[in-house]
Amino acid sequence: MAVDDSLLVAYVDGELDSSACAEVEAQIVRSPELQQMVNLLRQSTAAVSVAFDEALYGPMPELTPPAEVFHWRHNLGATITTWLLLLRPAVVPISAVALIAGVVLGRLWFLGAPPPADVAQAVDQRVITGTLTKALEFNTSGSLSRWRSGVASGFIKPLRTFVTKDGRFCREFEQSSGKAQGSKLLEKGLACRDSAGGWQVLVRYPVKSQAI
Amino acid sequence: MDQRTRDIHQQFVGLMPRLRRFAAGLCNNSHDADDLLQSTYARALTRLQQWQDGTHLDRWLFRIMHTVHINSRQTSHYRQQCVADSEVDMQQGGDTRQEVETWISLQQTRRMIAGLPEEQKTVLLLVSVEGMSYKEAADVLELPIGTITSRLARARISLAKAMTPASTKAQRNRPLLRKVANGR
Numbered sequence: 399m400a401v402d403d404s405l406l407v408a409y410v411d412g413e414l415d416s417s418a419c420a421e422v423e424a425q426i427v428r429s430p431e432l433q434q435m436v437n438l439l440r441q442s443t444a445a446v447s448v449a450f451d452e453a454l455y456g457p458m459p460e461l462t463p464p465a466e467v468f469h470w471r472h473n474l475g476a477t478i479t480t481w482l483l484l485l486r487p488a489v490v491p492i493s494a495v496a497l498i499a500g501v502v503l504g505r506l507w508f509l510g511a512p513p514p515a516d517v518a519q520a521v522d523q524r525v526i527t528g529t530l531t532k533a534l535e536f537n538t539s540g541s542l543s544r545w546r547s548g549v550a551s552g553f554i555k556p557l558r559t560f561v562t563k564d565g566r567f568c569r570e571f572e573q574s575s576g577k578a579q580g581s582k583l584l585e586k587g588l589a590c591r592d593s594a595g596g597w598q599v600l601v602r603y604p605v606k607s608q609a610i
Numbered sequence: 611m612d613q614r615t616r617d618i619h620q621q622f623v624g625l626m627p628r629l630r631r632f633a634a635g636l637c638n639n640s641h642d643a644d645d646l647l648q649s650t651y652a653r654a655l656t657r658l659q660q661w662q663d664g665t666h667l668d669r670w671l672f673r674i675m676h677t678v679h680i681n682s683r684q685t686s687h688y689r690q691q692c693v694a695d696s697e698v699d700m701q702q703g704g705d706t707r708q709e710v711e712t713w714i715s716l717q718q719t720r721r722m723i724a725g726l727p728e729e730q731k732t733v734l735l736l737v738s739v740e741g742m743s744y745k746e747a748a749d750v751l752e753l754p755i756g757t758i759t760s761r762l763a764r765a766r767i768s769l770a771k772a773m774t775p776a777s778t779k780a781q782r783n784r785p786l787l788r789k790v791a792n793g794r
Contacts, residue, residue, distance in 0.1 A: 435770070442772075446719060458630065461647070
């Protein structure tokens with residue numbers, strides 16, 4: 399099987415089935431050029447994935463309902479206000495820059511980097527951390543954010559939000575991770591706002607592990 | 611307002627950040643992006659009867675946004691072309707060198723994405739920014755999955771080429787990426 403651009407991109411996106419994935423991987427192991435290309439694709443994808451995140455932050459525009467549903471306006475305004483209070487806008491831009499700096503600059507480390515397996519694992523961890531931060535920042539409880547890195551994928555879902563006695567915002571979350579071929583792991587964790595306005599994971603424990 | 615309408619409205623509010631990010635990618639300009647978000651919102655509310663319960667609301671809304679965007683480019687209802695925000699309008703996160711460098715690289719990335727053909731850019735935004743699978747993107751754009759795959763590959767390869775650091779290029783006698791592309 400010749401590895402063409404579409405196949406390589408689909409591999410990086412984790413879109414191949416297990417047999418095609420294994421074939422592509424076998425060729426990547428033998429070819430430094432393909433390894434280099436996979437790294438370049440991952441780096442550029444990481445840069446693309448955060449390129450428009452600025453739009454996620456700050457106040458959302460006030461939307462005007464069409465005339466036939468005009469009486470919605472009040473409710474929408476109230477909902478958006480609540481949402482913004484939870485977001486603590488003063489803090490968000492700082493954590494945003496830190497996150498983007500971490501993800502984008504972190505990718506530079508991969509140039510001329512170690513063996514593919516280690517690279518893949520390190521990339522997975524960065525993707526998971528980035529997705530977790532975003533999910534804790536923006537998702538309402540129960541709504542799920544998917545992450546994907548190469549053949550590994552999973553989701554992160556904030557479960558409930560509460561304020562501790564000393565006024566710290568904390569969120570319980572659920573995280574799944576697994577590979578197309580391999581074990582699946584479901585974990586739960588607890589993260590709280592730290593003094594810098596980011597999220598600090600205090601505990602993370604497995605609830606279910608399933609070998610495929 | 612009936613319960614169903616209320617539910618959908620609540621879900622729209624939850625999806626607003628993602629829709630706004632997709633709009634920002636399509637327009638590359640925050641003002642036009644917010645106009646597009648407003649138009650999508652208005653259009654979704656007046657077409658609620660087209661929404662089928664049990665299907666994915668987010669994909670339906672992304673599809674509406676894409677349609678509104680394409681229509682606005684074809685008619686002159688909105689500005690014909692989205693104009694990029696000027697550098698000074700972009701929020702600078704701080705004055706440290708690292709932050710400034712990050713913002714510069716973000717600007718370059720946005721410019722490269724803006725330079726892609728419209729159909730490649732749309733697929734790239736859905737898959738690489740919104741994290742959709744190829745199948746989900748095919749569903750949003752109502753296109754065969756093969757079309758999604760090939761458009762995405764073209765977009766991603768050209769971005770990877772454009773983002774290759776100059777130092778890496780200089781280290782090699784032949785352009786590495788051309789070698790790979792010829793190896794198909």
